[in-house]
Amino acid sequence: MNLLISRLLPDAVMDKARAEFDVTLRKTSDPMTEVEVTEALAAYDLILPTLGDQFTAAAISAVTPRTKLLANFGVGFNHIDVGAAKAQGIKVTNTPGAVTDATADIAMTLMLMTARRAGEGERLVRSGNWTGWQPTQMLGLHLTGKTVGIIGMGRIGQAIANRCRNGFGCKIVYANRSRKDVDGAEQLDSMEAVAQVADVVVAATPGGPSTRHLIGASVFDAMQPHAIFVNISRGDVVDEAALIAALQSGALAGAGLDVYENEPQVPEALIAMENVTLLPHLGTNTLEVRTGMGMMALDNLLAFKAGKDLPNPV
Ligand SMILES: NC(=O)C1=CN([C@@H]2O[C@H](COP(=O)(O)OP(=O)(O)OC[C@H]3O[C@@H](n4cnc5c(N)ncnc54)[C@H](O)[C@@H]3O)[C@@H](O)[C@H]2O)C=CC1
Numbered sequence: 001m002n003l004l005i006s007r008l009l010p011d012a013v014m015d016k017a018r019a020e021f022d023v024t025l026r027k028t029s030d031p032m033t034e035v036e037v038t039e040a041l042a043a044y045d046l047i048l049p050t051l052g053d054q055f056t057a058a059a060i061s062a063v064t065p066r067t068k069l070l071a072n073f074g075v076g077f078n079h080i081d082v083g084a085a086k087a088q089g090i091k092v093t094n095t096p097g098a099v100t101d102a103t104a105d106i107a108m109t110l111m112l113m114t115a116r117r118a119g120e121g122e123r124l125v126r127s128g129n130w131t132g133w134q135p136t137q138m139l140g141l142h143l144t145g146k147t148v149g150i151i152g153m154g155r156i157g158q159a160i161a162n163r164c165r166n167g168f169g170c171k172i173v174y175a176n177r178s179r180k181d182v183d184g185a186e187q188l189d190s191m192e193a194v195a196q197v198a199d200v201v202v203a204a205t206p207g208g209p210s211t212r213h214l215i216g217a218s219v220f221d222a223m224q225p226h227a228i229f230v231n232i233s234r235g236d237v238v239d240e241a242a243l244i245a246a247l248q249s250g251a252l253a254g255a256g257l258d259v260y261e262n263e264p265q266v267p268e269a270l271i272a273m274e275n276v277t278l279l280p281h282l283g284t285n286t287l288e289v290r291t292g293m294g295m296m297a298l299d300n301l302l303a304f305k306a307g308k309d310l311p312n313p314v
């Protein structure tokens, strides 16, 4: 079977893929355009896509596909129109679990960096303008014992909750689309109710049309002026313009962001703010985790090749 891998993956994954399939690796590291997607669907039995590749309804429905499986590298599949794929007889799988701890760790990084003003402090040291320790210099938010509000209490949301509760003695409240029973955490009726009581609000839902601009002015306006907002989900979950306006008006004290509405573009207004921590979508960037994600995608491809049930169907 021939397999298209949309972007270079860690060596161990590439080696295993090449041992099992007739592999083509794209020559560019840019996301696949709709035209490329349509061409690839006509030419390959299997595709291993990554986030950003344009598997839109238009691209998928424009061809009688040869492709039978899209084994996505990553848990988030908002770049794939799963309904359109299904209508064309194309199965979709993802890599849940492989990404959970690493992404929760990046949420903690953003929480601590923003609460303790670490980015600002780093810039101060590098600028050569630090004048020495002072009792009242760069006072931040003490995270220990605070209330953390999580919007989207799935695998990653729960991993964040565990870290905050067990490591920092935080109280956990959350909003989730469906009723959930999560030990040691209190589900509230709305995102705004979470925002009202939380010192830190974290977004951990999937992206895509159903959550586009889920978090906007009503949530930011409900937040306390000393509170911070963290997003590790997808950029389009947050109304970025509303976030900027809320930060500018002082409705909240700061933000820590791993994802953006139009990656890799980051609004100048965010770059200009000292109280915002900006990371370049680092959620799962460790060799161990990226290898694990790749092996999980390959497990799905190998199960398909062997005619077995797919381990991680979307
Ligand atoms: N920053 C990064 O590098 C990474 C980001 N992610 C993102 O994190 C997302 C979440 O991953 P998992 O926790 O594994 O997914 P999950 O499916 O286990 O959890 C998502 C949770 O969000 C809830 N949810 C969905 N729509 C909602 C809404 N409208 N309001 C409130 N809650 C809602 C769901 O009920 C579910 O509990 C992924 O889909 C991906 O987009 C994942 C990995 C890395």
Ligand SMILES: O=C(O)C(=O)COP(=O)(O)O
Pocket (backbone or CB within 6 Å): 051, 073, 074, 075, 076, 077, 099, 281, 282, 283, 284, 285
């Ligand atoms: O690796 C990342 O940074 C990702 O966001 C990709 O993983 P995801 O699709 O979010 O599971």
